[in-house]
Amino acid sequence: MDEYEVFKQHIVKRVALTPEEMTELLGGFRLKKVKKKQFIIQPDFKAMHRNYVVQGAFRSYVIGQDGGDHTIQFAIDDWWISDYNSYTYQRPATMFVVALEDSTLLQIDYETEQRLKAQYHKIETFFRIGAERTAAYHQRRIISALTQTAEERYDAFLEAYPSAAQRLPQYAVASYLGMTTQFLSQIRKKRLGKKLN
Amino acid sequence: MDEYEVFKQHIVKRVALTPEEMTELLGGFRLKKVKKKQFIIQPDFKAMHRNYVVQGAFRSYVIGQDGGDHTIQFAIDDWWISDYNSYTYQRPATMFVVALEDSTLLQIDYETEQRLKAQYHKIETFFRIGAERTAAYHQRRIISALTQTAEERYDAFLEAYPSAAQRLPQYAVASYLGMTTQFLSQIRKKRLGKKLN
């Protein structure tokens, strides 16, 4: 299927646009193909784009002062990803965002987004809804981090994102859940005894 | 100072409104005074309002299955607070939001907010900016939770919100930082040896 068609479906689910608005919004995005292991955002560079993942998988992470690697977010098909502190405030990034597979993105740059939001009320609405959902999603993650043990977080992850759990490398899942790969391995071992898979 | 005047200053910092838009937006909010220990949101009830704190202090928290109490957010003067998963999606809340001091709020209800956003482009912009900031703020918290030790998180908290650290009860700060009150007490004790305060 055509890449813009996938994205169009995504838009329609959030907001009803006139043909003109739809054309303008789609026109703001540029198609980009990236290879596995390629970076689309790096620390010290401003995050230039908000990224919609048409197809593929990405991971954003930071490096702690201990040198450890901590996953902030995943994005697979039909998700968004960026360094929101960098993009929103147009400041240098603190995060890496890297492709975990060969992927296809639709990117909008900051100035274009601002212009479209100012020009079309319903495009503003579109991005407002996105920001609200991002905020609500992040809040759920904070709750999970504060209230659950490592094992419970893994269970919850399997339940919430079963396909992602299959598709993503183990080290990335572990660091997303705030534990070491070794400890995740322990958990999985225990699980094998009780249940296949 | 008049309560609405404080709020007006807050609005002006985000977006430039015409007198009509300003009147409409302010008109959407109702003043509410709450006493210390009073709840403004409780689990199983829908969060009816988005709350701007004119003056006072609030705390939102969830109860884990262990019965433990986990602070999700604080809000003191000039901050917003709600259960965003409940308010955004109009579903039953999972959080408590309680006043830590006698406080003054400005509340808008969901339907009014939707109506104003639909009617006035720049009011939509106002809330969009709020949502983006909330998302960016939550992302910083996630990074902190994943990358820092308990002691580092306390340091960062003192630096980021020195006045809040003074004003809020210790048990609330500890549970916000994801540690027990006992452990926070240990950290503070160590600190006394090195530096006053």
Add this chain to the structure above:
DNA sequence: CGGATCGTTGATCAACTTCAACGGTCGTGG
């Protein structure tokens, strides 16, 4: 084929929790 990357395992170790007990302060009802 050979090196890098990824997941695994087991032993030791550290960060943080839990449990239990105590002193201070705050607010409330008598």
Add this chain to the structure above:
DNA sequence: CCACGACCGTTGAAGTTGATCAACGATCCG
């Protein structure tokens, strides 16, 4: 306005969760 109980912060000892360290096998990819 005082007394009492509830709430809050503190301390120390023992216990757990999850990290660290080190080593190995498997797989992927050039």
